[in-house]
Structures are given as C-alpha cells and as structure tokens.
Amino acid sequence: MNVQPNKLSKRSQDFLDNLRLYLFSSGKKDEEIEDIVSELEDHLIEAQKHGKSTEDIIGQSPKQYMEQISQEMGVDYMGLIKYVPIILLGVFAYILLGDSLRGGVKYSLLQVIGYPLVCLVLLVVYMKTFKYTASMKLPKSSNMLVLFLVGCLPLSLFLGVMFLNRMYDSPMLINLGSKGNITAAIVAVLIFAGISIWSKTWFSIIIPLLLFTPEILIRLTSFNQETKLILSSIIPFVGIAIYYYVSYRKTKDVR
Numbered sequence: 001m002n003v004q005p006n007k008l009s010k011r012s013q014d015f016l017d018n019l020r021l022y023l024f025s026s027g028k029k030d031e032e033i034e035d036i037v038s039e040l041e042d043h044l045i046e047a048q049k050h051g052k053s054t055e056d057i058i059g060q061s062p063k064q065y066m067e068q069i070s071q072e073m074g075v076d077y078m079g080l081i082k083y084v085p086i087i088l089l090g091v092f093a094y095i096l097l098g099d100s101l102r103g104g105v106k107y108s109l110l111q112v113i114g115y116p117l118v119c120l121v122l123l124v125v126y127m128k129t130f131k132y133t134a135s136m137k138l139p140k141s142s143n144m145l146v147l148f149l150v151g152c153l154p155l156s157l158f159l160g161v162m163f164l165n166r167m168y169d170s171p172m173l174i175n176l177g178s179k180g181n182i183t184a185a186i187v188a189v190l191i192f193a194g195i196s197i198w199s200k201t202w203f204s205i206i207i208p209l210l211l212f213t214p215e216i217l218i219r220l221t222s223f224n225q226e227t228k229l230i231l232s233s234i235i236p237f238v239g240i241a242i243y244y245y246v247s248y249r250k251t252k253d254v255r
Contacts (some may be wrong), residue, residue, distance in 0.1 A: 001109065002054075008044055008045060008048070009043065009048060011053075011054060012044045012048070012054050012075060015054050015062055016037050016040065016041055016044070018062065018066070018071070018134040018135070019036075019037060019040070019065075019066055019134070020033055020034075020037050020228075021068070021130050021131075021134040022070065022130070022131055022134035022135055023036070023069065023070060023073070023130075024130070025126075025127045025130035025134065026070045026073075026075070026113060026127075026131060027075045027127075028070065028074075028075065029073075030071045036069065036073075037079075040057075043057050044057060045056070047195075061254075062135065063135040063136065066134070066135050072201040084120070085120065086195060086198065087119055087123055088116055088119050089170075089191050089194075089195065090192075090195055090204060091115065091118075091119045092115070092191070093187075093188040093192055093195075094188075094189035094211075094250050095115065095158075095187075096184050096185075096187065096188040096209065097184075097185055097188035097189065097208060097212060098191075098211075098212065099181075099184070100181040100182070100184040100185040100188065101185065101212060101215070101216065103178075103181060104181075105174065105175075105176040105180060105181055105184045106166055106172060106174065106175045106176070107172075107173055107174040108170035108173060109170045110161070110164060110165050110170035110171075110175050111162075111165055111170070112173055112174070113159060113195070114161035114164070115158070118154070118157045118161060120156060121157065122153065122154055122157065125153060127148065127190055128147065128206075129147075129150050130181040132146070133147070136239075138224060142237060150247070160211045166198065188191070191203055192204045192208055206232075206243060207240065207243075210236055210240050210243060211236045211240070212236075214231070214235040214236050214239065215232045215236070216230065217233050218232050219236050
C-alpha cells in the first residue's frame with residue numbers, strides 16, 4: 001500500500017486515535033495528550049519514510065506502550081470532575097424533555113437518587129470500556145459487540161430504576177402541572193444548547209432531535225397505538241445510526 005510522504009498509514013493513524021482515546025479515558029490532560037500524540041505523529045511519519053512500522057518506533061506492543069505512557073502522566077482530577085456535572089445535566093435534560101413531552105414530569109425520591117447514581121456508574125463503565133477497546137486489537141465484530149452491549153446498559157439501568165420505583169412505594173418529590181411541563185421542556189432545551197456551546201459540537205442538539213422529533217410526528221398520524229409504539233422505538237435509533245455513519249465517513253474523508 002502506497003502512503004503519501006507526509007501522511008500516516010491507516011494502521012499508524014488508528015494507533016494514534018486509540019492512544020488518544022486511551023489517555024483521555026485514563027483522565028489525562030487534553031493539552032498533554034495532544035502534545036504526546038503530535039510528537040509521536042512526527043516520529044511515525046519519519047519512520048514511514050524509512051520503511052519502519054509503528055512497533056519499530058514504540059519498541060513494544062501498542063497496549064504496553066499505552067500503559068507505559070499513561071503511568072508516566074499525572075491524572076487530571078479537576079478535568080475529570082468538570083465532566084461529571086455536564087454528563088449529569090445532559091442526562092437530566094434528556095429525561096426531563098422526554099417526560100415533559102409526554103405530559104408527566106413526576107419524580108419520586110428513589111428516582112431523584114437513582115438517576116444520578118446511574119449516570120456515575122455509566123461514566124465509570126464507559127471510561128473502562130474505551131480504555132479496553134483502545135488498547136486491545138479486537139476484531140471489528142467483537143468491537144461492535146462490546147460497544148453494543150455497553151450501549152444497551154443505559155436503557156437497562158434506567159429501566160431498572162423505573163422497575164424499582166414501581167415495586168417500592170417511594171414518596172413523590174416532584175409533580176409538575178401543565179405550565180410546569182412547558183417550563184421543564186424549555187429548561188431542557190436550554191441545557192442542550194448550553195452543552196452544545198460548551199463542547200463546540202452539534203451532538204447534544206442533534207441526538208435529542210433524532211430521539212424526540214419522530215415521536216412527536218408519529219403522534220400526529222392516524223396509525224393505531226401498536227404501530228405508533230413500534231415506529232417510535234425503531235425510527236430514532238435508525239436516525240442515530242445514520243448520523244453516526246455519516247459522521248464517521250466525514251472523519252475518514254478528512255484523513
């Protein structure tokens with residue numbers, strides 16, 4: 001395979017992407033990560049010109065190299081802490097918008113405690129998963145299976161909280177009326193917009209649109225209730241899959 005003199009091979013680029021993901025999931029500073037990746041990229045480009053591989057430069061397996069670099073870098077605890085409220089706000093806005101559109105913002109004590117705990121569990125699981133997939137050379141099918149299982153986890157945990165809430169008579173803490181639901185929807189939209197501005201991406205706006213817009217439009221149709229339920233369950237995830245595919249293709253084209 002011919003590679004342009006100042007362009008990395010696919011294998012080397014994948015290694016740098018995995019290294020970046022591994023270090024980010026290990027709680028390292030963004031600036032330090034980019035410095036290391038940028039310096040290593042220069043070395044890899046020079047190595048390619050002389051017919052050397054990634055392993056020739058790092059002197060060990062990619063997994064061992066990632067672990068070594070991670071151990072040499074300090075953990076950015078303040079950087080990690082700043083993501084926690086953002087994630088909690090994002091999940092809160094998602095739940096709030098969904099419930100307000102369905103006309104029932106009602107939360108018990110168990111839900112108020114359970115939902116944030118689920119978010120923290122998911123944060124830890126995602127970080128561990130990203131580190132694992134970044135450092136292991138998994139077949140594409142195995143990698144997709146791992147991501148699929150982790151992707152099913154949020155729904156399972158949130159359904160678990162809802163199930164427990166029905167099993168136990170937890171006192172109701174929040175019960176909004178019609179005006180309260182409208183206000184809640186506006187607050188949720190503002191949170192999504194704020195996260196989008198903070199992250200400098202459209203992700204936090206596009207995903208809610210893909211999740212909730214089909215449901216709203218399907219309600220306006222004359223389909224029977226069963227058909228509406230099926231369409232509301234399938235269409236949003238098809239839309240998200242298409243969005244991820246298009247984003248992936250754009251990333252590949254840029255490279």
